[in-house]
Amino acid sequence: MNKSIFQNNQRANQALMHSQINRNIMRNNLNADPNIKPEEIVVESDNMQQTIYINPNQDYQKVIPQVIMPSVFKGNRQQLKQLTGIMLKKSPHFIQGFQKKYCILDNRKLSYYNHEKKNLLEGSLNFDLQEYQYFEQRNSENKIIEFRLIPKGCEKQFIFKNEKIQETQIWAETIQEHLNLSNGRTKQMTFLSKTPKFWKHYQFSNLQVQEDCDNGDIVLFKSKDRFASAQRILLNSEFDHVGILYKENQQLYVYEAVQTGVGTFRWDYLKQQEWYKFYEKVCIRKLNYPQKNDYGVQKRFLDFINENLGNDYSLNIGKFFRFTSTIQKSSDSQKGEKKRSYFCSELVAKAYKEMGLLDQVKSSTQYYPNDFTQEKQLQLLQGATLSPEYLVIFEG
Template sequence: MQRSQSFSEIQSLNNQVKLQDFVQQSPNQIENQIKESQFIFQQSFVNQTQVCHTPLEKYKNSSLGNTIIKQGVIHVKINTGSYKKSTLQLTIEKLVILEDKQWSLVFNLKYLAFNLIQCNKNSLRLIKIEFHKLNKVIFLKFNDEIEGKLWFQCLKMIDEKFRNNYRKLIIKDMYFGANFVTENEFLDWAETGDILLFETDHYLAKIQRAITSSNFDHVGLIIRKQEHKEILVVDVKNNIGVDFEFWKFFLQKNTHFKKICYRKLLNIERGYIDQRIQEFIDKVYGQEFQLNIMKMLQQQSDGLINKGYFCSELIAKAYKYCQLLPQQKASSQYWPVTFSKQINLLNKAELSQPMMILLDNDINYQL
């Protein structure tokens, strides 16, 4: 299955934005850069106006918000920390700090109210982004006045676009700097085969995360029931085994999850995945929780249907049943950390980057 036009549009637009330290530029070059940023910004919004019907279409359309309009190497200070030379990307919705070419900190300018402040009346070499309702601040320090002006203009463009179009959110500290999606966005996008990753607030889970060097200790699978447009969470519980619950009831009953992240399964044949996942869950529903030394030492697969599972083993089995993972490797060798990192799926399928779900209960709206 080919990627959507939206993805190719993002890549095409992003390829126009160069990553560079400051280089001496003429006034015409500066003006052209501003015009290019404005064009990319406006073009991405034109692409986002398409009518979306399916969860995948809605996800792809929203992904246009990751279109880059400016990037460069800048000195950054967050709150009372020290300045650090960092690679930054500014998309039409987010300010992103990268580490090893991967998104590290993400500030969602679409949903977070901020003030853009010129720290010196006569200079744009120091800019402050003040998230006043959150008591957070980011300083951007530039080597040159011109580069500061370019960034200031791009940030101002985003501020003017979103200031009156979206209700601004007051969020908990754990979401600040996270690549989050709202609960409503998640419910719009979720489809059968997508993955949920969990951070549990329990001392044994903390030990597991420390041992596996992971932020996550539990993993679940999504099933979307088309007939009533609800989603189910499939996971393995210690006292129940393989179980599924509707999303709202899942949240109500499982209050020990501190963070929940979402990864979307992409580039697959939707009808085939829906059928195979449902077949698999029908076969394993009610099987007991099982984790022992023999499983942990097992290297070769023992088939797809077992008498017991632990959480990530179940997900691996489900993906194998859909021909998304190699059959030879033992499913018990897959842990929650496996599904949180880059994983090579078969048949050109892939998982999106993890996105933290901003739960409705964790939001206050700015008046």
């Protein structure tokens, strides 16, 4: 089967027209044009990729377009050099000077970590989500001895060098290659610079969340209103709300407990309805669990979602002092009883209990939004872990 890739619909429309003509000929018992062969046509645009399979020898009803969302981070398909190693980064505190960092440059993203604890992220610069200005300092021999990255629209500077000038030169030249081929530069993106300390997290596009996230992943919200600010102080948490993600018919949803009760909404509404503007920050933590897709685990999780939709919301002083779980088996005599009410983090904890990821004895009321942040390092069971926090970018 022939395959063609186009940046607009012109070729696809032409092929569909030829195929339709051929099928009309066949319906009238005439000979079909032998030069029109089955083919696969891929039409690409900024937001989607449409694959159309055309076979003029099939009935029209059997020709079904298939829509596929591509990776929003595929960017330029050219392979770029990856670098890893120890670099010296200048501290924002003058007295500390340059400090060792373990750095990874890959796929138009520069991340740096604690040089001893290489899994402890200290900063991440995603060139596909923000335009960066590049500056360098050279010595008398015209060798690069230091380079700076400045997010456009922001005063923050990221200054790097290496103890070996040759290594500094390699890193500087390779970073320029990544910058030149990044979406941040070609599309002149500057909205990320408006987010306070955005580099403290990995960054996800809201479309990438839709594509990559699945059942059991965590979403954390930091609201802008004053009530939420007071709530964060009360709960000693950077975030005032937490929900859990699930997919249904390839659509991603947020399952949460809010003042109107336990409910759900489509993830893409955050962007479409501009709900994200009510939040100072939204972060994702992906659930890494070997048995995540096990039928039994998924059934218990989805059953829990369906059984508790519409339940009431509650946050009261009594819940703060309920330290052990009150596990009850359902029975016919309990069907008429009032359904359980939930606080947001209590709902998420209970969902994880249903998946077998949290201690059944500890009460779900003893989990707060802060317990699901990377700072608290929540210990899950059965080898499950939560990823670092990914800052979600909705603009652009």
